[in-house]
Amino acid sequence: MASNGYLGEFEQMVLLAIMQGGEDANALHVRRELEENANRSVTKGAFYTTLDRLEKKKYVTWKARVPESGRRGLAQRHFRVTPQGVDELRKSRQALLKLWRGLEGLLDAT
């Protein structure tokens, strides 16, 4: 499937947070990861609809697990970034790195 251009900033962050979470990458965990490490507040609406979008683009996939307790018995989704998702992350990173090339010194000076 052809890529639809580059990932958005928030999409990249969500994908990275999922990868950081590893096996424990459930939605709650990913959101907290984002809030703590990216130092930004995440609105639930934007977060979940981004997850939906990434899933639709086949960059993430999930498995539902029924919790042993809590959650009023409602399933919990555990996310994983697909190889396509990883490719997209790589592509975005490379594009950014190319654009950064030669500018590091300029930015350090400011």
Next chain:
Amino acid sequence: MSATPRDPPAAAVSLLRWALPEDLVGSSILGDLYEEYDELAPHAGVRADAWFWRSALALSVRYALVGARTRLTRSDSLGGVVMESWTTLLADVRFGSRMLAKTPLLSLVAILTIGLGVALTTHTFSSVHGAILRGVPVPDNDRLVYVGQNNLELGFTEMEMSIHDFEDLREQQSSFDGLAAFYQGTVNVAGEEGPPERFAGTYVSANFLDEVDVRPALGRSFRADEEGADADRVIVIGHHVWQNRFAGDPAIVGRSIRVNGVPTEIIGVMPEGFRFPFLEDAWLPYRMDAGALERGAGSDLDVFGRLKEGVSMSVAQAEVSTVANRLEQAFPETNDGVGMYVQPYAERFMPREIQAIVWVMLAATFGVLLIACTNVANLLLARATTRSKELAVRTALGAGRWRVVRQLLVESMVLAAVGGTVGVFMAWLGVEWYRVAVADIYKPYWIDFRMDVPVLLFSLGVTALAALLAGSLPALRATGVQVSERLKDESRGSSSLRMGRLTQGLVVTEIAVSCALLIGAGFMIRSVINVNTVDLGFETESILTGRVGLFDTDYPDAAAREQFFLELEERLAAEPGVLSASVTSDLPGLGAGRYYFGVERTSYSTDADYPFTRTSLVSPDFFETFGVTLTEGRGFDVLEARSGSTDPVAIVNESFAATYLEGTEVLGERIRVGRSDSSRPWHRIVGVVADMHVGGNVGGIGDDQERPERIFLPRGSMDLAFSSFAVKTREDPSAFAPTIRSLVAELDSNLPVYELKPMDRAIDESTWAFGLFGSLFTVFGAVALFLATVGLYGVMAFGVTQRKREMAVRLALGAKPRALVRMVVGRGAGQLALGVGLGLALGALMSRSMRTVLYGVDVDDPTVYAAIVLTLVTTGLLACVVPARSATRTDPAQAMRGD
């Protein structure tokens, strides 16, 4: 954690369940929120609930907005259906508009047709709304009722009430929040502000403004103690009087003015537009003391009140009837046979007959709308016929019947929307014209014709109705034929969607409705002609008329009043340019009081047997002024016309002589006003005059049913505070008006002259209703005829075109063109005959229901029916002949090749 977890707000959970996807995704998101909530709740308590609400709202909004697209594309959800419907509707509208643009002439005709229908119905509805539905602009006007009296034994259906009956009723009733009373009178205002001016005033019970529930904009309303005969004189004035007469003086309250010659304090100014009860300028407490008056004496009162919440008209009616019975038993000498009735307040001033006209007109316009819709339906059906293949292809490609019906309905909606807009614009023009036309008519203050929101909503409804009526039949019909049939159709050059029975039925309906409307219009037009050519029996040209009223303060007794009028008459007659002048109780053709009378040589067994007739008091030159000829005897001389004549005389008209004095010598016979207990003198008849219009107002309701008898008594035989005068002038009477004003001012500078106008104008003003309704009906009739003719022509022409090939074959096989024309016309004539037959029956019914509003018309008058039939048959046959002839003129070979 063993403790039972606290639950998040149920409403927020419901909101989430509604907003989130109904799958694992949705439930896992909800699970996430539960999890977080359960972590927060033990130490955050209520704040956790707030957090949950915030989260639920944020997620719901997000999913509603951003997620809408995904959710809505799923056609199994309600949203999906709505979205899909909306999208297809837009597509249908676009497609429909393109289809309509492809047949511009047809579309234009359809739009104009619907426009005319919508315009007429809207215009008429604005009349119904303005005159009847909107009602009196006071709070809770649906509970405002009028209470009147009647004496059905004596044939009086409407009587006002004495102050005694009013006060007894007020005391004994429990159906009303309160009852108030008034009588209308004249208010002459004089003072330093300008010339004396006459205002329409109402003398009211002190609680009047409280019962109306409208407070003065300035000052206060009346106090209970201001009602008595000795109370201080106070007046509340209308906003326009305050503005016009007193230049909006902010310090008006407390100021003293002379009202009917007496210093009176202005205590309030009513809000702008308030003219209750009819078209008033000022309100004064009546100065009657029921205790000091003999029962039944005093001014007669109009009584109104507000029904208590939840009390129905019938309950109130039952109660006032009980009170009336009680009063009848207690006071037989004044209340014998007197009943009481309640009616919605506005109805009192908008008689049922007038309401009936307006409703009949609305029904008639719906008839026109029906014709318009039938025409458009026929046009669309005709077009559907030519589009049958397109529709079949759509069906074959999987469009359901409903889908195709909808497409066709949308097209008729587009037509109706444009037509409706055109119609509303036309109606607006009409309403504005109408408004100007009726602006000067003396009518209740709440009657106003304008295009307001309810009227516009009505137009919207009518337009939608038109779209449905015009669109549904063709749509259902066009989609009801087998697909395979239709696909074969156009290769054969004919259509399985023939102009079948349906179209023929529509044409018959159309002709029938037009015929009925035209019959109604015909009778209305006849009425207008009758009113305008009614033989008044007196002259109206070169006569200036006016009225003056004298008040007790300046003219305390009958002698003073008579002296004034004698002087007035003398001065008027002496004025250069005046041919003759007369002072009279009533002007001819504009109503006169009805009095009981007795003929001396006739004996009456009971009072109920005494006849009554309209009676006028006139000065000697009255007959000369109005050019009425004496057919027998002589007129009054100057001395006879004065009061206290030792030999009272009378003049009667020819009808009176024929009815009551048949077979005897009229001259010398004596008559007396009143019944057996009359204290009035006997009047010797000295003259007989030719009949003149005697009814109420010329053209008024029921005026044509009035009996023609009339009595004329010398002016001095009764004491009159108010009198009219008439001056026959050599030149233009209007130019004489300033002379009259200054002449009256010379006699009494505090006395205003009112209703100063030429006699012919006074008569025209009383016949306005016929002019107006007549012209409206004529317009309806003309539009109906036009639409029916166009419709018939369109249908016939289309039918012929459809059969071109068949006709070509017939021609080619040797048929004579004339025979073909006959065949086509014969078919049309059948429909025409059926339509006209039904229409005649319908028209006969309609004209019978209109009988009360017709003037001097026999509803079985065959000439009207004949004229309508002739008009319809001629136009109808032309509509058939023209297309038939053109079809036979085409080259058969060309017609065969065609399509």
